[in-house]
Amino acid sequence: MQCKVLVYVVLLPLIKHVSSTEIQASPNTNATLPCNVTSPLSMKGDKIDKSLIKVSWINNGSDIASFSQAATQIKDGFSWETRDFIDGDFSLTILRASLGLQGVYKCTVSYNSIMLHSSDVTFSILASPTLSIPQQWVVLETESQFKCHANGFYPPPVSFSWTRDEKVIQPPYNVEGEQTSDGYYTAVGNLNFSPSREDQNVTFGCKVSHFGSYQEMDFQLNITYIPSVRLSVVPSSSSIIPLTLYCDVESFYPEEVSVSWLQNGTVVPELPATEQNPDGTYRTRRYYTLSPEQREQGGKVECTVNQPGVVHPASGSVFLEKLDPQDEPLVLTKSAKASVAMMCISVVLVFLLCFGFSWRRRDEKLKSLSVSGIILPPRVIVGRKGRVSVSIEGRRVDRVQTAWFLNDTPISDTSLTGTSKANFNCLYNTLTTIHLPYGLTLTSPVSEKGPLLPSRDEKGYYKLHTQGPLQLSGGGTQQLISSLTFIPQLSIHKGAVFKCQVSYMGKDKIAVERVSEKFTILSAPEVSEIQLAETPNDSDVISLTVRATHFHPDVITFRWFCQGSELSPVASQASSSPHPNSEGLFSAFSQCKLPRSELEKEGTKVWVSVHHITLKQPVTRETRGFIKKPCVSEIVSSTSSPDQTLTLACEITDFHPPNISVTWLKLRDGEQDDREDEVIEGGEMWGPIQAPDSRLYRATATLKRRTTNHEKKEIGGGVVCRVEHCSLLEPVEKHWRNVDMVAPSIPPSMSVCWSSEGVGVFSLLLKGGHPKVKLLWAAGGSTLSPLVSNETEEIGDDGQRELKSVCALERSTSLPSQNNKQLGRQKNGHAIKTKAAVTDPDAEGIDYIDEKVDGENNIHRDEETKLEVDDDSDKEREEDPGALHINRVNLRRSARENERARLRVCVEITHPALKLPVYRTWTEPYEEIISSA
Missing domain, CATH: 2.60.40.10 (Immunoglobulins)
Incomplete structure (x- = not known):
């Protein structure tokens, strides 16, 4: 107390x-x-x-x-x-x-x-915000608004400021933000800015401070330059033939634009073809041919240029009445009629006087031709047939021949299949259409509607078409349309132009030549499904990745959405220029991240839309819920009595969604190159079942086999359990070896035999075992180096397999010199040269070393001289399969000069039936070190 x-x-x-x-x-x-x-x-x-x-x-x-x-x-x-x-x-x-x-x-x-x-x-x-700035296009010298999103911070407020080339352009200002459903806050900082040409490739930054912590995100502007648009017309000799217009679009950026043709409000799509100006902007000229009906209809024609980020696109318009005035009927007065009559009389007199001279030139006048420009297809897509054509008008088009070129290379017809080249020799030369008299033409027999054909070498697929000659109204004029069908390939047609030469049969002179504009080749992207994976450094964050491949041109956009709101990607290859592959096509990926808790909610929907110029509608990929990779255990086995049923089981845990596939495979009986043989039927799976207090699932896959001798032979080398799940790029496989695996009998120590020349032969004899055992020899002092050994396999007297492994080595304390190498060759050639000496250390071959060295005073001088000069003999001995390789082991001396390191020789024995490797080691006695020192 x-x-x-x-x-x-x-x-x-x-x-x-x-x-x-x-x-x-x-x-x-x-x-x-x-x-x-x-x-x-x-x-x-x-x-x-x-x-x-x-x-x-x-x-x-x-x-x-x-x-x-x-x-x-x-x-x-x-x-x-x-x-x-x-x-x-x-x-x-x-x-x-x-x-x-x-x-x-x-x-x-x-x-x-x-x-x-x-x-x-x-x-x-105290939660710091994460920053994101949505990428957008802005118009040159037009005010635009940039938004910097700060998400997931607590408590409010945060402070925003904006920089240009690390100089502050808007001082800090506070934003309270709005609270989200999880209790944290999100805020948006705005910057109103009118970009100029000096802002191209300049780095801007959004800096956010929150209770003493600072974060900054840099970005560059995507500036759109508004072009000037001008419409023009290709002169035409007649008002009843198609009319070709072209639209000049100047000083625009970026290169990718969409040009639309409109006639009285009706949109006609057209494909871009651009060239770069010295100031970095681009220019292009677009053609469109009006049919005679459209030309007669008249009215207003517009050329509209759509660009990213532009609300009101640039356009140019003109009235056809101004570009293409129609001839009005003439009304003659009496005086005019008298004048016309006098002129007609004069013409008749002149015609009669000049008839003789004009007869000689009549043929040349009949041969005059009117050839239109080359008309390209509206969309040139990789792997899809496209057609280019020209229109030829004249009085003798039935005697006209055309030749097509890609740049300056003549084009050969490669559309023929199943036909001997000798039978159509003329069609394998320069692609020429011969128009015979009386309206006959020589054309290829293959239909253009046939299946696509692979290209031959680097020439591509080409086929010629002709229409006509057709008789036009008035004056006996005829029309012929020559066209060429081809399958676009980036390696061949990128940046190329087509050329058409028109001439008369039998004439070397080219009457007319037309060259097309450059055209852009398109290829729609192939979009993968969304792949979900855990972030390596944070298992509570899930990364979502989508890939787009084989597209052209390289501009592509990914937009991520979750439950109606847009997400900001954390990694994207679309913002920078992707590198083309060997075919010239591009690939890109986009990735965003979400908390695991968000994805594990019921009904959570995430989707991504991929936008490309080749797509009329964006490609959409979506996923619902969370995907978790399964954990697959090793295969365990058990045998039940009395029927001796062998049960194999494999545990599959922690996966989502529950859909999973298990396949059992039998392996071929082999020791080195086991491979799949066939699928084993009868496998069962318990589950999947949801784990308590978790959204993850688990299951157990089992396979029951009767262990009779026949069944043992059937499953041979073993069994594989293959697990497939939507979260796995490759299936997971677990291997189980046959129960017949038996460990070999290993002796307690190795055998050693030394010659007087310092060559030691170490051997080890292993009996039994299945499959074959693996051995690794090594030697050295404080550290070991691998050695070369020889193994032979025989069947012993008791019927068991015997594996004999022999390793020879020579110890040294200095680096090998030329004399040492020469001595080594002598030892290889004479000391141990028979297979008996290799496999049995106690054979006469090893005793022969000592007898030669000690009993006969080394090797006779004549034989030694022969060994030094006869290189061919050395090569033969080195290549002798029965010769034993002698390893050289360099042992450095220790700090005390009168001592060197002790030699250690070790062999590692590994086998599937052994849980751990087995080692046998020989260490040089200490007395031998002192004597050799």
């Missing part, structure tokens, strides 16, 4: 007044709320009774944790170390801090009902 009174007296000065502390932590991290008694709770000579200590933590009137002799309790999500109470540490740890755990926590400590300590700890969350 007196002792307790003394304790009370000592503890009374330790009572502390209430103190307050503020603790901040990031979301999903652990935070420690301190509660410490500064003076020790012990007395000299007395031991504190832990059962008299009472501790409690309270938050908003609710008990969080308590400790007393009666009971101890603590809520989920909190932890403390009761063993530290004796040292005066009563701190409480919050696990995975969140917004709902904020508030004032009160800690009280008493000993034997005497209050020792009371303190308040204010806990709050």
